[in-house]
Amino acid sequence: MKPALLTERFYDLVAPDIPNEWDVEEVLESLIDESDHVCEAILGHIPIIWPVSHSLCFDFLRLLPKTLEHLNLEQIPRWIGITLDHYETDGLRAAQRFMQDDIDQYLSKLKGCGGLSLASIEKKLLPYIRGIARNDLQIEQAGISYTDTTSIYVPEELNFSPNNDDNFLLYKYILTFQWGFIACGSFINKAPSEFTHIECDKDTFWLRSFFASFEEPLLARDIYHCLESIRVQSFLEQELPGLMRAAGKHLFPLISLRNKNHPLSTLQQVLIEDNLKQGSLLDHYLSKRERKQYLQGQASVYDSINLSSKMFSKFHQKNAEYIPISPLPFQGILKLRAVETARKIKEQKMGEHFADMMAAYLLTLSRKELGDLHKEDKLDSGNEGLAESDISLIMDSEFAQTADQDKEAPILITINNEQLELPAELEEFTKNFLDEFGHLPANFLSSAAGKAGQAMLEQDVQGQTEESSKQKDTLLYDEWDYRRQGYRKNWCSLHFKELTPIHSPFIQNTLDKYHGLTIRLRHQFEMMRSQERFVKRQREGDDIDFDALVESISDSRAGISSSDRLFIRLKRDERDIAVLFLVDMSNSTAGWVNNALKESLVLMSEAMEVLGDRYGIYGFSGMRRARCEFFHVKHLNESYGEQVKERIGSIAPSEYTRMGPPIRHATSILKEVDAKVRLIITLTDGKPEDYDDYKGEYAIEDTRHALLEAKTVDIHPFCITIDHQAKDYMQHMYGPANYIFIDNVRKLPLRIPEIYRVLTS
Amino acid sequence: MEIKETRLEEHLITQEPYYLASGKEIEIAISAHRNCLPLLLKGPTGCGKTRFMQFLAWKLQRPLITVSCHDDLSTSDLVGRFLIRSGEAVWMDGPLTLAVRAGAICYLDEIVEARKDTTVVIHPLADDRRELPVEKLGELLLAPPEFMISVSYNPGYQSVLKDLKPSTRQRFVAISFDYPNPQMEAEIVCKEGGVDKKLADSLVKLAGMTRSLKESGLTEGASTRLLIQTGLLVQDGIDIHTACRAALIEPLSDAPELLAALQEMVSSIF
Structure with missing residues (x-):
């Protein structure tokens, strides 16, 4: 393709952006010698990458010769998808690295050499490991496996075997094995009695100080890690024999030691050998008793500490540099700093929770006591120490003499020198905190006192509390890119806006105009209302239907076969419906359409009030992905009052129709609502469209995806449109029978309530 | 009859x-x-x-x-x-x-x-x-x-x-009432489900795992009754994996991911 044509096409594709000409020419150079077909195919990817990152797009073009050497045109879209995923999760650098260096790895995967991504199985493995661990562990991605005790880190992808069943098993085994370290208490933070001489500061894990006390800390760490791995495996043998059987059969035979000559390799080998061999391998290092302990799961973490200390001299070679052993795939590494950080975060979180609980408790105390606290706190504002000095947490000294009785000792709180016992819940929490972190959460007391004081202050100053409950006014939503078959992460920001209520005769005029219709609608909707009514002539029921009975007796006397429907039954029709109306406020609705939409909303609301279904009304509009707007007209539980009426009156056309974000937000609102039937009804006049590249197929596919997301959580989307070309795309977006086309705008107010009635009865 | x-x-x-x-x-x-x-x-x-x-x-x-x-x-x-x-x-x-x-x-x-x-x-x-x-x-x-x-x-x-x-x-x-403690629950499963102590212990362990999945979307974990029913199937000659699937996993949920995770727990334990 000619350079000038290429450049022109490029500028077309990235409009309205106008990138630097030099840059563009430079990156397009690689395409000059390619055929038109290849150029078109490559240019076709520009609109996918450009909006996400300009520099990534340039890099893509710059690296094109290398890419085209390795990948054919059909492989490129998927490759771009993965690159963008890298960009969105780890940033530009990671995406560039992937483009530049990982193409071979990507290719080997494409060639069918297996490879299982965490993303594809995480939904299955997360509940698995949480069930096994019986707590809320997280799974995170990392280059190498380890755990920080709150999350387990595993590789993003496993390419361990061509068979993905084996890869899955390895994932499962890594997770379980790492949990094993937590369950077996490998991350010990308390010095065993023999090692109390090792000094350790407050923020460092004792284990780290223990390793540091050796001449070669890495060797000490590796010995300990191997011993603990054996211990964990024996523990798993007992706890999860099925998993160990599967691992022994399918995983261990595939694992080979990376450095067989490493002095610690025997300790690793034990982990992948069968039971018979294990004992003999350990002969050399452990006594018979120790062997038995380790292989039968009776050893404790203290045994590992002692043994590590003992074995160190056996393995340590003076004057030779120690090269750490590479861990087995499931063994991972011990990352004590990560454990420390996680622990600090946990301590902080639990501390804050404690502060909240304590603040709530303090607020229940008499105002006088607390008032003093607050006053003193304020006198020296900024100095939290003062509050702390007035309020402190102690463990009853009589009980706290011996460590064993810790748990029995009541925890007392002193406020202004007066001692109070903590309420049971708070006391239990405090004791758990003590168990876990070895000290009382006393340093969070000042923050509790501050919070309580603040809360009181706010109670005093009217209206201040409203501020704190104010909703966050922007949310980020993903957007579906059909070309990429994936989401653009956090792509659109949805701003919540209030419509200014306007005093206008609009509502009254509408009601006058449709006076007859309103009455009819009210009547119709009344009939649909959930109600209890007696139905006569039933086969069974609560009472006898005497009319039917008399008839039946006379029938039988007369020799006619008599009916067996002789009862009256109380029938209840319960409507449990929540519905959100999403109103298109784009520019194209200006004029008649907007008026008709508003009139429909008025009639609908009048009718809905009679019916009693929960309903909310929101408008949407906006321009570009950074400013999608979501207007509040009526929340689900808000009553239909003057304010709502005025807001309906003030609905006015403004900008574009980016449908994805408002539908996604409506879904998230309805998801929280407990109702038998949940509906999103969109009122629109045309296709989804925005000022940027949100047009045509892209916009339709994103909207369709947003609707599919709603359907997966059991919310029924329905669309009422007045677009003449609606049939082309509506069926694709909403599915058959989930939309209706109204040809005459003026009929809209009449039709909408009718449609709703048919839809929900 | x-x-x-x-x-x-x-x-x-x-x-x-x-x-x-x-x-x-x-x-x-x-x-x-x-x-x-x-x-x-x-x-x-x-x-x-x-x-x-x-x-x-x-x-x-x-x-x-x-x-x-x-x-x-x-x-x-x-x-x-x-x-x-x-x-x-x-x-x-x-x-x-x-x-x-x-x-x-x-x-x-x-x-x-x-x-x-x-x-x-x-x-x-x-x-x-x-x-x-x-x-x-x-x-x-x-x-x-x-x-x-x-x-x-x-x-x-x-x-x-x-x-x-x-x-x-x-x-x-x-x-x-709550689920009995693990020892008692195992005893009940032994007695009512007619299985040996080891199997009962494993079933109780599995139940414990399922009961901790509230955050993951399982409203209620396996009940003692389900454990007993699993035991009865096993006693009748149905292999443990099938019995767990039929009497313990399937009754708990319809979500495919949860079912798969539960199945993985079963295959880990047995």
């Missing part, structure tokens, strides 16, 4: 049902009966509430009349109604009236499932009046001392809409 028929109010439990007490619930219930107090049992599905009632009925040697409540249950369903028999209206006692007349124990299972206006009918029976007005007959039945009313519900999964009214709740002596 022979079908045995007994009249509801004469239904006595003759053989001691297996029940392993986990606290003082038996003493409390017997004392409540002695003092003519109604009983409220709360606890998760399948933890032994109904079995406890059977045991209590056996211990007290009173007939046990159980009503499973549902949202269509009307007052007439409990008290009684007129039926037409050969052209005449004949009164038919409902289970509650039967229980009062026979001095039996009336057990309303999952009471919160019934509509609130229906549950109100037990109010005069559940306080010191101990009377049941049968309006349609114009009768007021006074409950004999042997009569006891007992209700149960599961506080775990009902919505706020289905909570017990305080006026109903505050008439009862309440006993809270």
